[in-house]
Amino acid sequence: MNTTLLTSAGFSSTQPVGLLWYLTAAAILFALGLTACMARRNAIGILIGLELILNAAILNFMAFWRFGQSATNDTSMAGPMMGIFIIVLAACEAAVALAILLNLYFNFGSVEVDKANRMRL
Amino acid sequence: MDHTMLKCGLAIFALPLVSFVVLGLFNKRLPRRGDFIATSVMGLALGLSLYVFWRAWSDPRPVFVNLSFAWLPMEVNKAVLGGILIDRLTAVMLVVVTLVSFLVHLFSTKYMEGDVRYGRYFAGLLLFTVSMLGLVLANNLLYLYMFWELVGLTSYILIGHWFEKKSASDAAIKAFITTRLGDVGMFIGIMVCYLQVGSLQYGDLFAAVEQGGLSGAWRTIAGLGLFFGAMGKSAQFPLHVWLPDAMEGPTPVSALIHAATMVAAGVYLTGRLLPVFDPPTLLFIAYIGGFTALFAATIALVQDDIKKVLAYSTVSQLGYMILALGVGGYVSGLFHLTTHAFFKAGLFLGAGAVIHAMHHEQSMSKYGGLRRKMPITTVCYLLATLALAGFPGFSGFWSKDAILADVLAFAMLNGHWFLVVAGFSTVFLTAFYMFRQFFLTFTGKPRDHHAYDHAHESPLPMLIPLIVLGTLAVVGGGMGGWFGAMNPAKSGVEQVRGLREAGFTTPLMDSVVQQSHDAETPHAASSEAHGDPLGDAHAGEHSPEAEARHKAHYMAMGLSTCLALAGILLGAAFYLQRKDGKTLLDPGRVAQRCSLAHRILWNKYYLDEAYMACFVMTTRALAVISATFDRLIIDGIVNLAGWCGWAWSYLTEIFDRIVVDGWFVNGSAQTTAYMGRQVNQSQTGYVRQYLMLTVLGLLIISSVCAYAFYGYWQP
C-alpha cells in the first residue's frame, strides 16, 4: 500500500483513527444488515436489517463529513444534516412499514413473508 | 360445252338435294309427311333427264359437257379438282335413275302408307337418288368415290328402315361392310392411279393409259382394285352375300336400289373406265361375271321367298353385264343394264304388290291363283318375266342376245369356252326359275285360303309404275340401235378427244391428242395395242372382230331362243297346274331324289356359314382379346396411376399430420409453453428470493463498474 495514500487518508500508528476504519465498519454493518434483510423470515426481522443498513449509510456520511472538510468549509454541517434527514425518513418509513406489516398480518394471519406468496404465476 | 345440258344436269342433281334437305328437316310438320314434294320433285327431275336424253339423241358429239373446277384450293397453283361430265352414257343413266326413282316414289306413297317412319323413308329415297345422280355425273374418281360411299350409306339406311327387327339391322350392317370391303380395293386402285398419273380426272387417266404413264403391273393393280369395288357394289362372287339379305328392307327400296341403280353402279364404273383395264384384268372380270351368273342362277332354283328369287336373279343378271364388259362388249353390257333396270324394277314392284295384297306374306308356298284376284298385276309381271327370261321380241331378249353374241365372238377368237357355257346355261336356268315363280304365284289353286280371300288388286299409285315398267319391258328393245351409236367414244384416244372438246383439258390430255395426230396409225392398231379384244365399232368392217361378231350374232340368237323356250316349258311342266291341280312332273320327287343337291342349293352353298366361321369369328375373337387387354392392362395402368395418386396423398397426409402439425405447429407451441413454464418458476412470490437476486444483480453491476473503470481511479 502507498504510505502517502494511507497517511493522507488518515492511517497512522500514532495518529487517531482515520477515515478508512469508519468506512470499513460501515461496510461491515451494511453487509450484516443485508444478510438480515435477505435471510429473515419474519417481516420485522427484515425491517431490523433495513435499520442496520440505514445506520451504516449515516455512518458513511458522517465519516466523509468529518474527514473530508477543508479549511474554508468550516461551517458546513453536511454530515449531521444528512444524518438528521435520514433519521426522519427512517422514521416515516418505519411507520409505513409497520402499517403494511399490520395489513399483512390481518390478511395472511402471520408475519412471515413466505406466506405472502400469492403474487406468483 | 353444251351449256343448256350443263344447267339441266346441275338442276337434276340439285332438285332432289334441296327436296331432301326440306324433307329431312321438316317432314314431321308437313301434311302427309311431304311425300308429294318428293314425288313431284322426282317427276321434275325425270322430265329434265328426258330432255337431256332427247338433246343427246340428236347431238352427234360423243361428249357434251366436261367441266372441271377447283373444288379444294390447296397450294398456289394446285387444287383438288371436282367436275361434272355429261356424255351419252350419262344421259342414259340419268333417265334410268330418275325414272325408276320416280316410279318407286309413286309406288311407295301407297305401299308404305301408315309406316311409322314415313317421312324419313322418303328423305332416304331422295338422298339415295342424289347420291346416285352425283355418281353418274362425276368426271373424276374422287367425286365418283365420294358418291359411291354415299350410295352405300343410304343403302344402309334404307335396308335398315325397320331397324327394330334384328334381322333387318343385321342385313344393313352386312350390306355396308361387304361393300366396304370392295371399297377398300377400290381405294387402293384410286391411290395407284393418283400415284402414277398425278390426277384423278377421267381424261387424264385415259391419256396416261395411252401414253404409258399407267402401264404394266401398276395398271393391273389399279384395274383390279377398281374392279374390286365394282364387285362389292354389284354383288359379284364372292362379295354377293349381302344382296339376298338386303331383301329385309321395304320392297320399293329393293326395286330402286337393288335392282336398278345401286347395283348398277359397279357396272357403270366398269364401263366408264373400260380403257383403264388391261387384258388380264378384263379376262378376270369376264370370268367373275360368268361364274357369278351361273352360280346365282343355281341358287335361285330352289328359293321359297319371292324376293330372294328376285335377288339372286339380280346377282345373276349383273354377272351377265360384268361378263359382257369383260369381253369388251361395252354396248351390250350397258344396254342390258338399262333393260334390266326396267324389268327388274317392274318385277320387284309387282312382288311388292303381291306381298301387300297377301298381307306381307312372302313365302311362295302360300301363294297360288292370284291372277284371278290381281289381273293387271299379273299381266305386268308376266311381261317383265318374259323380258327377263329372254323371250324373243322383248327388251331383255335384245340385250341378252347382244351379250351372248359378244361372248361367243370372243370365245371364237380367244378360247375361254367356259364363258360361253356359263352364259347359255344361265339363260336356261333363268327362264326356268322365273316361270317357276310365276306359275307358283299367279296360277293354280290358292294354297293359303285365308290370305287369298283377303287379296285384292293394288291401288292406282301402285299400279301405274307397274304398267309403265311392263310397257318398257316390251318396247325398251328399240333403244338397242341408239346404244350401238353410243359406241364411238370407246377407245382411249377418242375418249380423250371427246372430253377435250367438251370443255376441260389438261396438259397430259393435250399431249396425247397431239401424239395421236402425229402418229397417224389406224384405230385398229392402237386399240389392238391396248388390248381391247373386240376393238372399236368404227374399225374396219372386215377386221377379225367384226367378222366374228357377225357370225356369232345369229348363232347366239337362235341358241338363246331355244334355251329360253326350253326353260319356260320345263317350268310349266313342273309348276303349271292342270284343271285337277296336278302338274306334269312332280318337283317334290325331284327334290327328294337329289336331296343333297337340293340341300346345298337351299343353303346357298353354305357360303354365309363359311364367311361367319372364317372372318366374323376371327374378328370377334380379336375384339375379345383387345377388350381383355384393354380392361386388364390399360385400365390396370390407369387404375394404378389413380392408386398412386391416392397413395401419395396418404403419405402426404401422414407427413402433414406428424411433421408439420406435430413438430412445427404443435411443437413450437409446446416448446414456448415449456420455456414459459420454466421461466415461470422464477416467479415464486418469495420476497427474500427476490431480494437475493437483486443483491446478486447489484453485486455484478458494481463489480463491473468498479473494475471496468479501475484505471480511472488511480492517481
Place this chain on the structure above:
Amino acid sequence: MNTDTAIQTVAIWQGPNIAFWMITLLVLGSGAVAALSRSIVVAAFSLFFTLLGMAGYYVLLGSSFLAVTQVIIYVGGILVLLMFGILLTARPMQRDPKDTHWLYLLAGTLSAALFVVLAHLIWTVPWRAGPIQNPPVGDVRPIGHALLTTYLLPFEVAGMTLLLCLVGAAYLVRRRER
C-alpha cells in the same frame, strides 16, 4: 467555551482508538446478533444496543446533536415502534423446519461478496481527504442555522413527508368493516 472545547478535543483525540474499538465492538456485535439471531425479540433488543453504539460513533465523529437525535428518535421512536409491531403480531415461535441454515449461508455469502467488493474499493480508491480538523464545539446552533438557510427546502419537504407518512400509515391500518 474554551475549556469546553479543550475537554471535548482531548476527549475525542486522546482516547479515540480505545473508544473507537469499544464502540465498534458493541455495534458490530449487537449488529450481528440483531441480524442473525433466531428470536425476533432478541434481535430487537440487540438492535437497541446497536443504535446506542451508533450514537457513540456520532459523538466520536464530532456531532453530539446527531447522537442525541439518534437516541431520541431512533431508539425512542422507531425501536419502540418495532417493539409494538413485534408484540402486536406475536405468535408462538416456530422454528422454521426447512431452509434456515442454508438460506443464511447463501445470504451471508452474497453479503460477504458485496463486502469484499466494498472493502477493496475503500482501501484502494484514493479518497480526496483533507487535513484533520477540529470539529465545531456545540453544534446545535450551526445545525439550526443551516436548517433554515441552506437546507430549508429539505427541511420543509421532510416535514411534508412526515405528514404524508403519518396520514398514510393511519389510513393503511384503519379499521375496515368486514
